[in-house]
Amino acid sequence: MRRHLSPEEAAEQRRRARARREAASRQVPEGRPAPAPRQTPDPSGQPRHAAGPAAGQNPPNPNRTYGRFDPGPGRGAAYGAGAAGAAGAAAGSPAGVPRETPRGAPAGSGGSAGPRYQPTQQPERFDDGYHSERPRRASRHAPPQNPVVQRPQRGRRPAPRPAARTAPRRKRRFGFFRILALLLVVILTAGVLTTLWADSKLQHVDALSDYPGKPGGTPGTVTLVVGTDSRAGLTEEEQAQLATGSEQDAGGDRTDTMMLVYKPADGGKPMIISIPRDLLVDIPEYGEYKINAAYSLGGPKMLVQTLETETGIRIDHYAEIGFGGFAGIVDAVGGIEMCLDEPIDDPDAGINLGAGCQTLAGPQALGFVRTRHGFAQQDLDRVQNQRKFLSALMSEVTKPSTLLNPFRVSRLVSDGAATIRVDEKDHIWDLGMMMWSIRSEPVTATVPFDGMADGAVGSYLVWGDTTNAFFDNLRRGATPPADLYEMPPA
Known part of the structure; x- marks a missing residue:
């Protein structure tokens, strides 16, 4: 009857079978010498475990074979356990199959005089001298090696890393504001260049020079605007188109329009004051004449001196324009819209206008401000009509649609500024400030007079106390009361 093995015996048999299989798989081919066993030297110079196990280590098991199996002749005792190893070799055990010491036999018995292999307490790499381990080539598709992260020791806080210096963040610049600034620079530059160009086109004349008895400064600003019947620069065809006639027929230059543009110093509304052409005055060195004769007798300088002497106010700026320049300015801005209460038909002025609102071109506008025969x-x-038209013209000239239109500005400079005469000390910006002040609803007035009379110069308007009271207000820098200039003419 077969006896059952105990668990310990079964484990022992399995261990022996495993040892035999390992020994059989490690047999060295014939003709090749077996390599010598590797021993790790001890720092003291003695074989390991020669003086017994070190403190804290387990003693080696005498009943187990350690290390590699060497099938060389006469070396079985070195890997066996004393007499058990020699007995296994003498009993004719197969080569390479070790015989273990019987259970219970004393370690080291067997009488073998050869050195005993002392195993180490660390695992050793197997090397039979034939199958050497070669470094493997890294695969192309090998996964990337994760970097080793060094963790700080427990109980110690890692030192703070210095903050990396970062470049200062630039503020975002919006393209819209950059383009807007560029446009403003371009507009301002173009405006300055255009202003200088227009100023260079102005014609200058000595009109405001000093003379004995010239009045002192008047509070506010006074500009004398004169419209003459000069045909300078007009061809015969243009004179016929504008119905101006020739200079031989006119008998010299005359002032059909004389206005004072007054800007009070107290910030009140500006005034456009018309000077009637038939007002009787005392012209220096010539005596009593109608006011429009002063220009014919001595030019702009005589006209300014006569007005300053009679009124007691000082004129600060002077501007003069002829027939051709007036029509050119009107055409440069695209015409002026005027609303007429009654139709006007004047062949001498070259116009035939119906009642109602209509846009007047250059020739029509010139006839409108010249006509007088159809009025009572x-x-x-x-x-x-002249004051009304001048206010509408200044309003149209100062509109953004005109000033920001390069084609209109170019025509204004070439057709308008080139035909305007100003004083030697005046500039285009002086005219611009005057036009800007009367662009919207200024106070309009006509110099009052005290009746009409006849004399050596024909029918004329009398300069009287009402006229002096009107200019007394201007000399003080005040706006004249309406009851002075709204009086019906005598």
Whole structure:
């Protein structure tokens, strides 16, 4: 009857079978010498475990074979356990199959005089001298090696890393504001260049020079605007188109329009004051004449001196324009819209206008400000149309649609500024400030007079106490009361 093995015996048999299989797989081919066993030297110079196990280590098991199996002749005792190893070799055990010491036999018995292999307490790499381990080539598709992260020791806080210096973040610049700034620079530059160009086109004349008895400064700003019947620069065809006639027929230059643009110092509304052409005055060195004769006798300088002497106010700026320049300015801005209460038909002025609102071109506008034969009071009614038209013209010239239009500005400079005469000390910006002040609803007035009379110069308007009271307000820098200039003419 077969006896069952105990668990310990079964484990022992499995261990022996495993040892035999390992020994059989490690047999060295014939003709090749077996390599010598590797021993790790001890720092003391003695074989390991020669003096017994070190403190804290387990003693080696005498019943187990350690290390590699060497099938060389006469070396079985070195890997066996004393007499058990020699007995296994003498009993004719197969080569390479070790015989273990019987259980219970004393370690080291067997009488073998050869050195005993002392195993180490660390695992050793197997090397039979034939199958040497070669470094493997890294695969192309090998996964990337994760970097080793050094963790700080427990109980110690890692030292703070210095903050990396970062470049200062630049503020975002919006393209819209950059383009807007560029446009403003371009507009300002173009405006300055255009202003200088227009100023160079102005014609200068000595009109405001000093003379004995010249009045002192008047509070506010006073500009004398004169419209003459000069045909300078007009061809015969243009004179016929504008119905101006020739200079031989006119008998020299005359001032059909005379206005004072007054800007009070107290910030009140500006005024456009028309001077009637038939007002009797005392012209220096010539005596009593109608006011429009002063220009014919001595030019702009004589006209300014006569007005300053009679009124007691000082004129600060002077501007003069002829027929051709006036029509050119009107055409440069695209015409002026005017609303007429009654139709006007004047062949001498070259116009035939119906009642109602309409846009007047250059030739029509010139005839509108010149006509007087169709009115009951003739020149007194004409100056009202002149003031109305001048205010509308200045409003159109100063509009952004005109100033920001390069084509209109170019025509204004070439057709308008080139035909305007100013004083030697005046510039284009002086005219610009004057036009800007009367662009919207200024106060309009006509110089009052005290009746009409006849004399050596024909029918004229009398300069009287009402006229002096009107200019007394201007000399003080005040706006004249309405009851002075709204009086019906005598």
